[in-house]
Amino acid sequence: MLNWEDIFATRSSRMKASEIRELLKLLDRPDIISFAGGIPDPALFPDQEFKKAYADIFSGSAVNAALQYSVSEGYKPLREWLAGEMGKLGIGCTADNVFIVSGSQQGLDYLGKLFLSPGDTALVTWPTYLGALQAFNAYEPAYDQLTLNGNRTPDSYRKVAQEAGGRVKFAYLSVDFANPTGETVDRAGREKLLDLAEELDVAVIEDAAYQSLRYDGEAIPPILALEMARKGGNINATRTIYCGSFSKTLAPGLRVGYIVANADIIRKLVLMKQAADLHSSTINQMAIALVAERGFEAQVKKIKAAYSKRRDAMLEALGKYMPEGVRWTRPEGGMFIWVTLPDGFDGADLLAKAIERKKVAFVPGKAFHADGSGANTFRISFSCADEKTIDEGISRLGALVREEMAA
Amino acid sequence: MLNWEDIFATRSSRMKASEIRELLKLLDRPDIISFAGGIPDPALFPDQEFKKAYADIFSGSAVNAALQYSVSEGYKPLREWLAGEMGKLGIGCTADNVFIVSGSQQGLDYLGKLFLSPGDTALVTWPTYLGALQAFNAYEPAYDQLTLNGNRTPDSYRKVAQEAGGRVKFAYLSVDFANPTGETVDRAGREKLLDLAEELDVAVIEDAAYQSLRYDGEAIPPILALEMARKGGNINATRTIYCGSFSKTLAPGLRVGYIVANADIIRKLVLMKQAADLHSSTINQMAIALVAERGFEAQVKKIKAAYSKRRDAMLEALGKYMPEGVRWTRPEGGMFIWVTLPDGFDGADLLAKAIERKKVAFVPGKAFHADGSGANTFRISFSCADEKTIDEGISRLGALVREEMAA
Known part of the structure; x- marks a missing residue:
């Protein structure tokens, strides 16, 4: 149901169409864990x-x-x-x-x-x-x-x-x-x-x-x-x-x-x-x-209960799996955590590797910067994954960042 | 259900707000016959x-x-x-x-x-x-x-x-x-x-x-x-x-x-x-x-049967009630007939009189002209009135035009 082309085109307009197409081929596989979409969990729709x-x-x-x-x-x-x-x-x-x-x-x-x-x-x-x-x-x-x-x-x-x-x-x-x-x-x-x-x-x-x-x-x-x-x-x-x-x-x-x-x-x-x-x-x-x-209130209460657990799970996993030198935000609500890697990392480059080698996806941070900066950042969303999947996905991402730091 | 303010604002953007407000007061009455709206008849919605x-x-x-x-x-x-x-x-x-x-x-x-x-x-x-x-x-x-x-x-x-x-x-x-x-x-x-x-x-x-x-x-x-x-x-x-x-x-x-x-x-x-x-x-x-x-086809057939009768009724009524010197189009479909009065008539002026004196409404033609011409024209729609109402409304309009020509 997730339309990847749309999400990539929306979220990463600075990526080349050919790059997006290559990624899409990989993303078509159900074994990819995605923290990329900025969309609500349809299971929680009223x-x-x-x-x-x-x-x-x-x-x-x-x-x-x-x-x-x-x-x-x-x-x-x-x-x-x-x-x-x-x-x-x-x-x-x-x-x-x-x-x-x-x-x-x-x-x-x-x-x-x-x-x-x-x-x-x-x-x-x-x-x-x-x-x-x-x-x-x-x-x-x-x-x-x-x-x-x-x-x-x-x-x-x-x-x-x-x-x-x-x-x-x-x-x-x-x-x-x-x-x-x-x-x-x-x-x-x-x-x-x-x-x-x-x-x-x-x-x-x-x-x-x-x-x-x-x-x-x-x-x-x-x-x-x-x-x-x-x-x-x-x-x-x-x-x-x-x-x-x-x-x-x-x-x-x-x-x-x-x-x-x-x-x-x-x-x-x-x-x-x-x-x-x-x-x-x-x-x-x-x-x-x-x-x-x-x-409205009951619906918001239901969503908050679900998302807050996922946020907790993602923050916990980041603490567990990310190496020294990686920083992230601690949101009090919403759907997103923002990760900052050491200087020299490139989020778009890391995304390609993450999909190919670790079967996990996120959105590179550069696209969110009007001046084209932010290459060493990326956005992960906890809205659409359960706690177990979040732990697994962040563990893979953490392993990739460690490998890249060692390389 | 018809929102007059919207229709007037949409259809006659060149009218002053104060003029529109005055007309609206009158239009709030259920005894007005309106050929103004360019909207489909809700009774025909599927x-x-x-x-x-x-x-x-x-x-x-x-x-x-x-x-x-x-x-x-x-x-x-x-x-x-x-x-x-x-x-x-x-x-x-x-x-x-x-x-x-x-x-x-x-x-x-x-x-x-x-x-x-x-x-x-x-x-x-x-x-x-x-x-x-x-x-x-x-x-x-x-x-x-x-x-x-x-x-x-x-x-x-x-x-x-x-x-x-x-x-x-x-x-x-x-x-x-x-x-x-x-x-x-x-x-x-x-x-x-x-x-x-x-x-x-x-x-x-x-x-x-x-x-x-x-x-x-x-x-x-x-x-x-x-x-x-x-x-x-x-x-x-x-x-x-x-x-x-x-x-x-x-x-x-x-x-x-x-x-x-x-x-x-x-x-x-x-x-x-x-x-x-x-x-x-x-x-x-x-x-x-x-x-x-x-x-789709059955729905279109239903609408066409209803609207074509109303068009026929409006054309017949125009022939019956409009004086010499007034011209109008003979549409093969759609919702609208376009009336051209002798030079010197002003559609907006006529509308005000039509509402006040005859309890009938239409849209003055000037608003449809990018150059502000067309003062002696107006649009009438047959989509939302039954044949009897169309006859009555056009009879009132014809009487008004005759009165104005005699004045």
């Missing part, structure tokens, strides 16, 4: 709940509405449910602040389209979510490295952007258990980002795709909540644009995500969507609304 | 077939696949079914030539993104599909009037495009029972367009959204079929890009449309979609494939 939701739609009075054209801003009961959820996160808002997109990837595309002209600068971390780079690339921006450690002044960002031929238009940041690193931006980092955005007078795009999947540690308020606290709780005075997803919690195949932001931004995005694809699937928005209303 | 399709998906072995991420080019069984359908239209091709989009509106957006840089020229008819103008507008093109009557030389198109600051990039044409005019481009016109596109070396975007809905007259081969006939049946040598839709035949609420073209264009569009929204809804593509495989 399929019975969705079955009931679609059946209820077809048995109810809204069946014609479900199959008909609908409004570009999205299905109102879903937007209202989301407004309620946002309230729990410290983001008091109404349905007017919520916009439904066909997956949060579409939200990133629209935000690129809204903000970026060729030569403008987008601030992103090194590494960052590859899908965000792909979405923004269509609008031909320059990238500058967003750092929250105080090494850069607002003026330095302005200057670099000017030299690239435009202005800084936004800072994009995945905040919780980010893809690909698994790391979380702490509260001080979020506040610093807000300071920077205020000084530069630019938008903040807060990618919260994994936010619900926290396994331990204390939840940190979203950047949008922190900004609202600064602005008297008025969401319509904010510059932060919150991008959420049902792909990691309910199911990605329905393509339903959302954006929460000040009503002025939402209005612009709605007009954009009207021209771009009219609206997201009506029936799927209704199905998501039903499943979410009936049992 | 809802039982969709109910069974979704139930079958959830009872079968593909349920996990239905809820999971999938490939950007689209669900292969659906692409294969479509390739077979295209063969029947004289377009011999494989699934590699078929790309699934989230409604054909998304196809138009992607084609605008692929071809247009600011200042480039798109050739469109006056009037043309408003949604196409909205999709293309995002890429800031100039428009030039596509005419197939021989009044314009290829050089004249080149020159106008150069003056606008770019080059002609494509000709866009809705071929059968077009929205908004209901008119069909004859075979000679299609061949002329191909000649022009060859001379200009540009793409042809063939919008075939209504092609299946022919009620009488003989089917004319799609432009893509005519081009293939010129090129030895080799689709991969063609420049015509065929945009199809399930929105008028099965249901728009699932957001599933398709593009058929040479494999090189398809590959570029697939990469674009990967960055823009990953893929169209997996489960909806599966449901469309099931419903189409099981009974």
